Amino acid sequence: MSETQQSALEQVLAPEGWALLQSLPPYEERDALARGGRLREAGHPADRVAAVLTQSRLRAKGSEKFGEFADRMLFTTDGLEQATRLPIAALHARRFRDHGITSLADLGCGIGGDAMAAAALDLDVIAVDRDPLTVAVATVNLMPFPSARVELGSAEDFDPTRTEGIWLDPARRRPRRGSGSVRVRDPEEYSPPLSTVADLARRLGHGGEDGPLGAKLGPGIAHEDLPAATETQWLSWHGQVLEATCWFGPLATPGTARSALVIGRSGARRLAPAGDPAPDPQPGPLGDxxxxxxxxxxxxxxxxxxxxxxxxxxxxxxxxxxxxxxxxxxxxxxxxxxxxxxxxxxxxxxxxxxxxxxxxxxxxxxxxxxxxxxxxxxxxxxxxxxxxxxxxxxxxxxxxxxxxxxxxxxxxxxxxxx
CATH class of the missing domain: 3.30.2130 (VC0802-like)
Incomplete structure (x- = not known):
């Protein structure tokens, strides 16, 4: 997290900043400049005004992913971009719950979206992130869920015996020289790398079998980069491909290496062939x-x-x-x-x-x-x-x-x- 983002979050997390943020009406872009002027005229410091207005804007944007929950959440720009939409996070959590998992570690939890969904389904959740201010953001976002707690740490150092299941959303961007960030394609450049994720699944399991672990990967991942004996499910949301989720151990559908989940007006529909998928069809003439x-x-x-x-x-x-x-x-x-x-x-x-x-x-x-x-x-x-x-x-x-x-x-x- 950049020093600018850190300073802005510190302004919001201070009691005066939090109270000011909670007092603001819903964010409207056309009113933001005038509202900022009025807040400064009322005696609020300029850096605090800028920080709370930025947070108000992120909440408005976050409502697309989190609905009414966004009104009480904290966000970072990068964290919101990578965060899973709440309905999709609920599908992730359901797969754990439906396999009898009662406790879950969300490693690299970011702003806590997946941990929120898991806690809402009554799983005991340990949310872990290596960045102290991200931990503070996740702590605020998980406050309504007594079965969830947030810790500072890394996926590499987490003891997998602490929970029955593990969820990871590895970071798929690296800092760009100068400013900003760039998306990475190689899963070994994720943070943590896919090999580390696979190792966690082995350590979580018993008798040489992988344990119940799920990891959100980039949708452009090559099939040859996927770990053996797993199921990877590509998911689209109203026509936009958002993720490829790799399921290990008992969470993988037996005999299915690759599947697709399509969410749209007709609901959610899954395409999961048993065994090897049908080969691509041969070309032919245009039909009706x-x-x-x-x-x-x-x-x-x-x-x-x-x-x-x-x-x-x-x-x-x-x-x-x-x-x-x-x-x-x-x-x-x-x-x-x-x-x-x-x-x-x-x-x-x-x-x-x-x-x-x-x-x-x-x-x-x-x-x-x-x-x-x-x-x-x-x-x-x-x-x-x-x-x-x-x-x-x-x-x-x-x-x-x-x-x-x-x-x-x-x-x-x-x-x-x-």
């Missing part, structure tokens, strides 16, 4: 329908599983669009009915849109250098009319094409499952 698989499915290497469900194939061996003649509803892919297709040409596409009065466009792309925003500026589609369509730019048999399509109707929401 086109499917865009969810990113978690693609990252998990489960494109063949979805293709089998849809009776579909790819258009090009390097592109993850699927196509077939059946209209199938699945939570693992967005579907489109194909209206027309043409080799890509700006002139030809413009004429087509004008002829069919297509002026309200969703533009999607895979396997092409054309940028949707740039194409929209060149087309100026609003001049053509008020009809709607999706324009999909991609390769078919190696050649650039534009597919004109209409999205399948959305399925109604349903109860989530894990």
């Amino acid at each position: 329908h086109l499917y865009e698989p969810d990113g978690a499915v693609i990252r998990a290497g489960l494109l063949g599983e979805v293709a089998r469900q849809l009776d579909a194939h790819t258009l090009d061996p390097t592109i993850a669009y699927l196509t077939g003649d059946r209209k199938v509803s699945t939570p693992f892919a967005s579907g489109y009915t194909v209206r027309d297709v043409m080799p890509f040409s700006l002139k030809r596409l413009t004429s087509y849109l004008r002829e069919h009065r297509l002026g309200v466009l969703e533009i999607k792309k895979r396997g092409t250098a054309i940028e949707p925003d740039e194409l929209r500026r060149k087309l100026r589609p609003r001049r053509f009319g008020d009809e709607r369509a999706t324009v999909i730019l991609t390769r078919i048999a190696g050649e650039q094409h534009a597919i004109i399509a209409a999205p399948h109707p959305r399925t109604p929401p349903s109860e989530p499952e894990d």
Whole structure:
């Protein structure tokens, strides 16, 4: 944590700063400058005003991940960015609870999001972080949960016999020369490294078997970097791939090395093949329908599983669009009915849109250098009319094409499952 962040948190954690923060109305960006001026005029020191307004802004941003809990929490910028959304943290905690785990260590707890979810499910939680001020932040955030306590320490030094299960969210950024930070891809550059995580699982286990441990990894992790005899589950939240969670020991689904959990309007749906996943499908001609698989499915290497469900194939061996003649509803892919297709040409596409009065466009792309925003500026589609369509730019048999399509109707929401 930088000296600037440390100084700001110290201002907020002081009794006067905490009282001022709690007295503020909900944060509004357009009012922040004027509000700061009024607080300084009222006699509050400038550094305290800046610190509490920053914290108020982070609380407003944090509500997206933590809902109403954010109104009583403390945040750091980096901690909020890496923190798990509370509904997802609850899914992590449920896997421990459903396997009979009653006590959990959250190592590298950050601001305490996963520890909050575990404590809310009545697990006894020890939250550990190596940074003293982060420990102070987590302590504030876990105050409503009497079954949780926070300690200063490191994952490497934690005694795994203290709890029945372990959760880790390794830091996946390192300081950038000068200022800021950069995301790391190599899991051995995580803090702690993935090898240390695997060693903790072995020490937690008995009889040579890994113990119940879960670790949140970056979604871009290569399959060959994953530890043996584990299950890694890629998770997407309303179309955005957020994480790959590696489950060790009894928390791993037997016979499943890779799975995908897709959370969207239809709830939470899990794709977990037993045994080896189906191979990627072979390319073929464009059918009556086109499917865009969810990113978690693609990252998990489960494109063949979805293709089998849809009776579909790819258009090009390097592109993850699927196509077939059946209209199938699945939570693992967005579907489109194909209206027309043409080799890509700006002139030809413009004429087509004008002829069919297509002026309200969703533009999607895979396997092409054309940028949707740039194409929209060149087309100026609003001049053509008020009809709607999706324009999909991609390769078919190696050649650039534009597919004109209409999205399948959305399925109604349903109860989530894990």
